[in-house]
Amino acid sequence: MAVYVYSIVATTHPQRLDDLDGVGDPPSTLRTVQSGKLAAVVSDAPEGLRPKRRDLAAHQTVQERLMSDGTLLPLQFGLTAPDDDAVRTALEERVEEYTNRLRVLDGCAEYHLKAAQDEESLLRQILLDSEEARGLNEEIKSGRGRPDLPVALGELIAQEVQQRQDEQATQVVGALGRLAREERVSQPTGEDFLNVSFLVESGRAESFLSAEKELADELGEDFAFRLRGPLPAYSFV
Known part of the structure; x- marks a missing residue:
């Protein structure tokens, strides 16, 4: 059987x-x-x-x-x-x-973290920071722009979003990875920009949890961190 x-x-x-x-x-x-x-x-x-x-x-x-x-x-x-x-x-x-x-x-357990950023906040930040994106947006709003401008703006914003989210994910993994024995990064889904598991020693769990909370507080309310653990170490078998 x-x-x-x-x-x-x-x-x-x-x-x-x-x-x-x-x-x-x-x-x-x-x-x-x-x-x-x-x-x-x-x-x-x-x-x-x-x-x-x-x-x-x-x-x-x-x-x-x-x-x-x-x-x-x-x-x-x-x-x-x-x-x-x-x-x-x-x-x-x-x-x-x-x-x-x-x-x-x-002596380790898995901690699984997913993170997302408010989309409207991210778009506002891109328009504030990117002169090119801001110019395209203003030209579209004026009604005098070329028909292809919305597509150009969409592509520019998509590139900016991906770059910023990649940088943000790298920052988070780097900050928390210092307190982990190993990490496993997976492809995020939906609105998440981060999907990562950390293998954390029991003696460092309190420091890891404190660091995660401090990082979430530092990034602010536009970011949503969802941490689960301690879990059996499925991702590290």
């Missing part, structure tokens, strides 16, 4: 799983597959598994329980293997890689 894989831990890691449910309806029973220094937390994989709220919550609860007791490699929702033997083989073949990664993640 197919096996659903939640996490990888050291065999010495406490495995307090008896009161937790696995994914599926009815919920599957959690167990471990061990090989040498490593153990994988698994359950039978239900057929037709989809990312429903209950199953996502069950997956996350397993990670949080293991995280509360020590270091883990949290795997993304939906990972399956053909059977226990396949899981055991993966642990054997990649023992050095997994062991080294557990060492890197030891």
Whole structure:
């Protein structure tokens, strides 16, 4: 039977799983597959598994329980293997890689930050700072400009927005990255200009949170920072 894989831990890691449910309806029973220094937390994989709220919550609860007791490699929702033997083989073949990664993640948690800037405020700032953009805008408003001016202004503003947001993202990652062991930058979506995860040691978490708040306060109310953490280190497995 197919096996659903939640996490990888050291065999010495406490495995307090008896009161937790696995994914599926009815919920599957959690167990471990061990090989040498490593153990994988698994359950039978239900057929037709989809990312429903209950199953996502069950997956996350397993990670949080293991995280509360020590270091883990949290795997993304939906990972399956053909059977226990396949899981055991993966642990054997990649023992050095997994062991080294557990060492890197030891004593750390993930903090995930997204940031956006108010669009109207950004556009006003561009028109204030850019003489070219301001000139095009005034010419369009006069009604005497060429028909292609709105397109030219739109392209200029788009370039300015991208440049400013790239610079802002670099500033934020640089300021907070000094307090992190690693960072992973992902492509932002929607109105966000930043989507980044930081791997932060527990001893530096308070300093990291303070630095994030100070940075958000410094940038002001036109910026919206959304920070989640501490989380299992999904982005760093």
